[in-house]
Each structure stands twice: as C-alpha cells, then as structure tokens.
Amino acid sequence: MDLHSFFQALQESSLAHFVNTAGATYPIAESLHVIAIALVFGSIFIVDLRLLGLASMAQPFTRVAGDLLRCTWCGFALALVTGVLLFLPNATQLYTNAPFLTKMALLAAAGINMLVFELITVRGVSLWDSVNPPAEAKLAGLVSILLWTGVIVAGRLIGFTSVADDPFAYI
Amino acid sequence: MMKVLSDFGQNPISLAMASSSWVVPAMQSLHIMAIAVVFFSVLTVAMRLLGFAWAGQSVRQTADRFAPWILGALIVLAFTGLVLILAEPVRELMAVSFWLKMALLVLAIIISLRFTRSVRCSPVYQDQNGQADASTRRVTIVTVGVWIAIIFLGRFIAYDPLIWGRLSPLTVG
Numbered sequence: 001m002d003l004h005s006f007f008q009a010l011q012e013s014s015l016a017h018f019v020n021t022a023g024a025t026y027p028i029a030e031s032l033h034v035i036a037i038a039l040v041f042g043s044i045f046i047v048d049l050r051l052l053g054l055a056s057m058a059q060p061f062t063r064v065a066g067d068l069l070r071c072t073w074c075g076f077a078l079a080l081v082t083g084v085l086l087f088l089p090n091a092t093q094l095y096t097n098a099p100f101l102t103k104m105a106l107l108a109a110a111g112i113n114m115l116v117f118e119l120i121t122v123r124g125v126s127l128w129d130s131v132n133p134p135a136e137a138k139l140a141g142l143v144s145i146l147l148w149t150g151v152i153v154a155g156r157l158i159g160f161t162s163v164a165d166d167p168f169a170y171i
Numbered sequence: 172m173m174k175v176l177s178d179f180g181q182n183p184i185s186l187a188m189a190s191s192s193w194v195v196p197a198m199q200s201l202h203i204m205a206i207a208v209v210f211f212s213v214l215t216v217a218m219r220l221l222g223f224a225w226a227g228q229s230v231r232q233t234a235d236r237f238a239p240w241i242l243g244a245l246i247v248l249a250f251t252g253l254v255l256i257l258a259e260p261v262r263e264l265m266a267v268s269f270w271l272k273m274a275l276l277v278l279a280i281i282i283s284l285r286f287t288r289s290v291r292c293s294p295v296y297q298d299q300n301g302q303a304d305a306s307t308r309r310v311t312i313v314t315v316g317v318w319i320a321i322i323f324l325g326r327f328i329a330y331d332p333l334i335w336g337r338l339s340p341l342t343v344g
Binding site: 023024026027028030031034035037038039041042043045046055056058059067068071149152153156157160 | 195196197199200203204206207208210211212214215224225228232236319322323325326327329330333334
C-alpha cells in the first residue's frame with residue numbers, strides 16, 4: 001500500500017466521516033485542541049521563562065518544573081488525540097501540506113530540545129536550582145519558546161491552506 | 172446591520188488587512204498564544220485555590236505572580252482581536268458566538284477584579300497554607316469553566332451558521 005492509499009483509507013474511515021459530518025464535532029475538536037495548546041504552551045512558557053531567569057525566580061527551578069510537568073503532559077495527550085481527529089478528515093491533503101509538515105518538524109525539534117535538556121543540561125541542576133541558570137539552560141529555554149511559537153504559527157497556517165471538506169472555515 | 176458592516180469592511184485599512192496574506196494568520200497566532208497565557212495563568216491560580224499546586228506559596232503570592240501576565244496578555248488579546256474585527260467585520264460582529272464570547276469575557280473580568288480585591292483583604296490568602304472556603308472553590312471552578320467557554324466560542328465564530336443554525340444572521344436562506 002503506498003502512502004497516498006494509506007491516507008486515503010484514513011480519510012475514508014468511519015471515524016473521519018464522523019468527525020467531519022456529525023454536527024459540531026469538528027469545531028468542538030478544534031476548541032479542545034486550542035485548550036490543549038493553552039495547557040502545553042502555557043506550562044512550558046513558565047518553565048522557559050524560569051530557565052531564562054525572567055520569572056518565578058523566588059522558587060527553585062525543579063519546583064517550578066515539577067508542578068507544571070503534569071499539565072504539560074495532560075495538555076500534550078489532549079492535543080495528540082484532538083490533533084488526530086482533526087487530521088483524519090483531511091488526511092490526503094495534509095500529508096503533503098507545507099505548514100502541516102513544518103509543524104510536525106518543529107514539534108520534533110522541540111522534543112529533541114527537551115530531550116537534550118533532560119539528559120544533559122539538567123544533570124548539573126543542583127548547582128543552579130535556586131539561582132539564575134547557566135547559559136546552556138537559558139539557550140534551551142529560548143529555543144523552546146521559539147520552537148513552540150513556530151508550532152502555533154504553522155498550525156494556524158494549516159487552516160489557511162487546506163480546508164478540504166470544511167465549508168465554513170472562510171466565513 | 173449586515174449592509175453597514177459590509178460597507179465598513181470596504182474601508183482602506185480593512186481591505187489592506189483582509190487582502191494581506193499574513194496579517195490575519197499572524198494576529199490569530201498571537202491571539203492563541205495570548206489566550207494560552209491568560210488561560211494557563213487563571214488555571215494556575217485556580218489550582219492553588221483548590222490545593223492542586225504551588226503548595227507553600229500563599230494565594231496572594233500566587234495571584235500577584237500571575238496578575239501582570241494576565242493583564243499583559245489581555246492587552247495583546249484586545250489588540251489582536253481588534254485587528255481581526257477590522258479585517259473581517261461581518262464574520263466577527265454578525266456572529267452569535269462573538270457576542271456570547273464578549274458577554275462571558277465581561278463576566279470573567281468582573282470575577283477577576285472582585286477576586287483581586289478580596290485577595291488583598293482576606294487574611295487566609297496571605298497564609299502560606301491558607302485554604303479557600305467552599306464558596307470560593309465553587310467560584311473558582313465556575314471561572315475556569317467561563318474561560319473554557321470563551322475559548323470554545325472564539326473558535327465557534329468561524330462556524331456560526333453550523334453552531335447556531337437559524338439563530339445566526341450569517342446563516343444563508
């Protein structure tokens with residue numbers, strides 16, 4: 001099965017059909033996707049600003065990050081589920097759509113940035129937990145803010161380039 | 172009304188914004204980022220009030236920490252929202268969802284202002300381990316619900332006829 005037939009099959013699945021035609025399911029999934037973005041971006045933004053030494057300086061970094069991590073993962077899970085639901089009805093257009101692919105690439109880059117930070121940079125956290133973080137931690141925070149901003153912009157651009165069966169999107 | 176707005180949409184600023192390939196998506200992206208900041212800030216204060224996070228920090232400290240972000244992001248929301256209205260006045264101002272969203276926004280702001288006042292007066296909010304009483308907890312949950320509804324209605328503006336059917340002036344026929 002080639003790539004196109006695979007996405008064609010997804011697009012013709014009963015779940016895709018349901019999302020696209022069952023009343024307000026599509027806009028509801030979109031709204032939940034925005035709430036998920038708020039959870040992910042909101043929580044990561046606070047951690048990034050703490051890394052940059054610009055906010056929450058009264059609390060240790062590990063404390064700030066620890067309180068927020070659950071929100072980030074809950075938000076990410078919700079974004080993934082709603083994202084798949086939004087993808088299905090437009091699968092054949094989206095898998096070659098430039099903003100969509102850009103968004104996926106930026107998401108992957110944000111994941112790698114987080115992984116490098118968690119595996120390497122955070123090792124010395126005991127030295128800077130309660131003070132202004134070192135340059136490499138600041139860099140991770142800055143890169144994270146830029147990448148997640150890119151994810152949101154690319155995500156919004158998808159709606160301006162590919163709205164296959166979405167007759168209301170331009171109203 | 173539709174005619175007035177559609178004529179208004181022909182003014183040079185609106186036309187320039189609507190025909191630009193980047194103004195509307197850029198403003199929408201900024202609008203989403205600002206709503207993320209407001210919603211998450213409200214949520215963190217709510218989590219402290221309900222006892223889910225930020226233990227060891229008083230409600231007053233938590234509220235003071237996030238208030239400037241909420242205010243700043245609300246200003247960004249007002250500015251980007253205004254640009255979006257100018258770019259597409261009919262789509263926004265004729266939508267039932269838009270006016271419901273504005274009504275809920277007023278409600279959310281009134282609740283926040285009242286909360287800001289009480290947070291400064293009540294001794295329990297100055298205490299590191301202070302817990303909110305039952306009625307405050309209820310108001311907290313309602314406030315988060317109001318913000319969730321605001322986000323839904325914001326997205327629903329693009330789908331007004333689908334959501335509201337004949338109630339929406341944008342429904343054709």
